[in-house]
Amino acid sequence: MPNYRPPDRLTATPAKATLTRGTVLYRVHSARREPAAFNPRPAHCLYGGGRFDGTGCDPYGYLYAGLSPVAAVCETLLRSLPFDPAGGPRLVPRVAVRGRRLSTLRLTTDVSVVSLMSAQDLAGVHQDTWLVQTEAADYAYTRDWAHWIRDHTDPWAQGFVWRSKREPEDRTVALFGDRCPQRALEVTGEDPVDFGTDEGGRWLDSVLEPYHARLAP
Structure with missing residues (x-):
């Protein structure tokens, strides 16, 4: 629940997973951002920002990624996108993809993360599926919980992994720039997909189509 504050101390055991x-x-x-560069800009403690961003209350760089291209696209572009009551495809606004691309990265080292995959995992940090399923209106609360979890898993937790809200068959990760070693990520040899190009737009529509969505005209 968003009105449930983190307890004073951790009495459960957070689940540890390794991204090899x-x-x-x-x-x-x-x-404009290098593919493997962490976002250094803290979100506001109350307004805007993502689910597990660093803030002025706990300023750390952060990087979100999917374990598949589909997870990365769905988590970014289908967020709070309603279905059309008339049955038409959901339309992703062009402004949502302007100046954006999909890049492929590879871990250069093992990374230890807090697993938020199962109900048991979530109970290990005194939470339930609300933490990884709630919508953006509650992100100020999820960021506060993220800071509390980081504080109680210092120094080993270098990020989180959880089931994608928009594609539960896949996983999403958030990595912490202050705990991952320098150059923990490298760019692979695969060319990025630039969403602003005709080719990139066609690729994006092919990914969105099974989710009854497409780029707006």
């Missing part, structure tokens, strides 16, 4: 060296991650990001 060589794991491939897919990231949707601004073309």
Whole structure:
């Protein structure tokens, strides 16, 4: 529940998972940011921002990625996108993809993360599926919980892994820039997909189509 504050102390056991060296991650990001660069800009403690961003209360760089290109696209572009009551496809606004691309990254080292995959995992941090399923209106609360979990898993937790809300068959990760070693991620040899190009737009529509969505005209 968003009105449930984190307890004073951790009395359960957070679940640890390892993302092994060589794991491939897919990231949707601004073309102005290097593919493997963590976002250094803290979100506001109350307004805007993502689910597990760093804030002024706990300023750390962060990087979100999917374990598949589909997870990365769905988590980024289908967020809070309603279905059309008339049955038409959901339309992703062009502004949502402007200046963005999908890049393929690879871990150069093992990374230890807090697993938020199962109900048991979530109970290990005194939470339930609300933490990884709630919508953006509650993100100020999920960020506060993320800071509390980080504080109680210092120094080993280098990020989180959880089931994608938009594609539960796949996984999403958030990595912490202050705990991952430098150059923990490298860019693979695969060319990025630029969403602003005709080819990139066609690729994106092919990914969105099974989710009854497409780019707006």
